[in-house]
Amino acid sequence: MATSAKVIVSPVCNVTCFEQEKVARIKAELVKEEHLLPQLAELYKLLGNVTRLKILLALAQGELCVCDVAHVLGITVAATSHQLKLLRDQGWLAMRNDGKMVYYRVHSEGLLKALKGDCCLLEERLA
Amino acid sequence: MATSAKVIVSPVCNVTCFEQEKVARIKAELVKEEHLLPQLAELYKLLGNVTRLKILLALAQGELCVCDVAHVLGITVAATSHQLKLLRDQGWLAMRNDGKMVYYRVHSEGLLKALKGDCCLLEERLA
């Protein structure tokens, strides 16, 4: 049975709130971590796309030029370049020029580790 | 300098491919991991949203009813319910009925650990 505090705590949504002090406490907790959440969400958005995951896994084996990445992915060079840019803009990839070629590589080993870790999370859930 | 193999490997995009055998090898590698990537991307898409991250962090401190979660988030109960459902559909949240109330809680400790880990990745990048 719910503890019936039933106090309106927020003027925005006029819905009963059952555990007002608990809600207040949790909101206070969240404020502390809130500053990191937008960045964390951005990282996850970036990783929430099979194409970009493939790029990271491909580059995990060493650097590649844009057109070779495109061949690995089976999509346009333009689309590939676009996705590479997104990963680079957030600092997860580095690039190197060699003549007219541009070679990309993974800039953060930590990211690959995190990927592995999250993969394990999925695999153990299948069990 | 690029090793000039310059062989068209894919009929889809008619662009030169520079390291054909390397591309072929990497594609072969990717095939092995490819089956996990859609699920992994789904997980990341799910986490790539500040509202849902807040939900997970809020519920990390214990179960809450829908309307209290809504108060913590400062959004509609309907929107809250929607996001809770997304998290539940992928098996990361569990729910419990008590009268007309529905209480949600985190179903996977592993997920919270992964979150922490990925947070650390971000923090060490700031340094």
Added chain:
DNA sequence: ATATCATTTTCGCAAATGTCTAAATGAGAT
């Protein structure tokens, strides 16, 4: 049965996303 109320679902819309085609840029080669 009816009323009440927490939750869920449906609908609609504004914003974001992923890929393509085509044009622009940049660097070597003739």
Added chain:
DNA sequence: ATCTCATTTAGACATTTGCGAAAATGATAT
């Protein structure tokens, strides 16, 4: 200087996403 070619950028389009408003559901109480 001009040409070639790898890459990037711009524009367009279809798809997806997040949220609010309103309707539907489910469960308790009267």
